[in-house]
Amino acid sequence: MFSFQCSVNREVNTLIEHVNQVDVTEHSKLKSPPLQTARVIGHVTATMKHPSMHGLKLVVLQPLDINNEPDEFPQLAIDPLGARQ
Template identity: 50%
Template sequence: MLLGTVIGYATATIKHPSMKGWKLSIVQPINSERQPEADPVIAADSLGASPGQTVILNSDGKAARDLIGHDKSPVRYFVIALADE
């Protein structure tokens, strides 16, 4: 699991069929001091996080495919919780 800050949304006119209907958030991973760490990632977001909100990400590819409901989905990251401040 990773802590991150939503910095925006991704849109695509062409994407894998399994991603149709999913909100894709751009999330900047952060450390325990809430400083940026690593490169931003794209995460499937069923919770509706807003830019600036802190979220908890899961990076388990199998769990992501189970959530999406497609065995061949390229999704790796997904939002599992909105973090309290």
């Protein structure tokens, strides 16, 4: 088990080193924006919503940097999967 754990740690460290070396301008070549992790820090109660948003929940997200520290200002998002229940 110990050798397996060391092997996994080595692979994770190699992956982290690779991610840190990636040129951040490379994402402009992608068709979709890069993944941004965030933490749900609250929910929004709306007295009026556009009819197309009926039944969808609104949440307040705090974007996180690579170290899971707050990055940028909080953002409003639609939570179609009910992740904040």
